[in-house]
Amino acid sequence: MSFSQKLALSYVILIKLLRLAVINFFTTLLYKKTSNIKKILINRDGAFGDSIVALPAISIIRQNYPDAQIDLLSVNNNSVSFKDIGLSNHLIDNLYNINKNERNETLRKLKEQHYDLFIQIPQNIGIYKSIRNMLLVRFYLNIKNAFGWDYGRIKSFMRSQKQVGQIITDTRRFIRALKQHGLVGDFVYPLISQVPNNNEINNLIETRETIAFLIGGKLQPKKWPLNHWVSLAKLIGDRKKILIVGGKTEIDEAEYILERTTNTTNLCGKLEVPELRYLLEKTETAISLDTGAMHLCDTTNTRFITLFSTRDLSDKWFPGSKNATVIEKVLPCSFCLKTKCHDNICMSTILPNEVYSELLKR
The missing domain is CATH 3.40.50.2000 (Glycogen Phosphorylase B;)
Incomplete structure (x- = not known):
């Protein structure tokens, strides 16, 4: 590895550590871990591929909380998402698959559910939006236990990041985040297949x-x-x-x-x-x-x-x-x-x- 690559990667690592420090600070400040988890809200936004890569993580959450009410919120303006992909029975209890202009009304409904735990399966959003969402979850939805936000995507020195090959897939990234909070389980895609009606x-x-x-x-x-x-x-x-x-x-x-x-x-x-x-x-x-x-x-x-x-x-x-x-x-x-x-x-x-x-x- 050349000196310039080492310098570039050191910068990337520093940015990740700084972002994680901010996320961890707000997580500690805003949330407290609780053991009596009966109602969980998961948030994973995005389209077809974004939905698929998150499924092993959602399955692990269900494996750890088999009797809990688990609801999924997904903001998506595209044609294919969680509502279309054929989720296995009992993976989630309620799916809120909405577009952006329905977000405020849906959040009002979710507030009435009084969830015990919020889990973010993150997109690559910046630190500002992450903090905004953390505050919204804590003070608007009034959920006192939450985790899942991370450092997002680092756009700097992408060539050096690629050459070193230290980038994990989003699926593995989500599973790693769950493991850090004590949630482990089998790696499965909880999907059904159907014979074409043709x-x-x-x-x-x-x-x-x-x-x-x-x-x-x-x-x-x-x-x-x-x-x-x-x-x-x-x-x-x-x-x-x-x-x-x-x-x-x-x-x-x-x-x-x-x-x-x-x-x-x-x-x-x-x-x-x-x-x-x-x-x-x-x-x-x-x-x-x-x-x-x-x-x-x-x-x-x-x-x-x-x-x-x-x-x-x-x-x-x-x-x-x-x-x-x-x-x-x-x-x-x-x-x-x-x-x-x-x-x-x-x-x-x-x-x-x-x-x-x-x-x-x-």
Whole structure:
């Protein structure tokens, strides 16, 4: 490790320690641990992937409090979240899945519940918002026992953070936070799978060896060029049936691939999340972008290859399955945090031949 890397990492560590010191100060000041826990409120905001990666932590909370009332608050303006993903029975008692303009009304309802414990499964918010939320939980919701806030994301010197490789996935980060508060348990994804309510789709799954292309994703810098998908489908050839999976917003992209290939079927917008999980369990291999469907695939035993953009510290979103392979390109322009990129080079330089070579490995 060079001197400049050591200096950069020392700065990152210092910022983390300072933020944690502030969080711990306010936690000690505001909250007291209690033993008689009957009602718990968990907060985890975000969309499809954010919901999936938090599930092992939520499961551990339930394992430790099997008889408690456990409610989940999730603020999400996106189309897919906790309400859609097929949670197992008795994981949570009440789900408050709301958008931002419903937050004030929902908080008034939650205040009436008189919770004994609040657990934050954090997003990467800054120290100011963390303190604001801690104060809100203590003095508005009147919850006297709470934990879960942490140092968030450190945007400085991301290249050095990446090179040293000390970044843990969000799933492991949440479990570590629970362990620090004495909550341990089995690592499971409490999700159900459901046979698709479509005989044509079922026939595709059951009668032919299939490969899934998971082409979804919100951010343009995380997308793989459509012509690369086309080229990969042609390399795979007609001996396999390729199922193109995504949401309704990916229908046109899937049609582009479909029109230029002979071995693809467009399933975008046709599957509920539990049905998609069933499909992924039956699929031979999946090729995916960094998307919610990739995290869903990570909950199965299916082999999959994930193509990651390096606009951000991608490690925190890496799959945990032993059946997963990650392909990414760290370039001079990586860690830009852009939401738009004119050439999408960190994705376009992942070539179809490279993905196909990985696909051929067993």
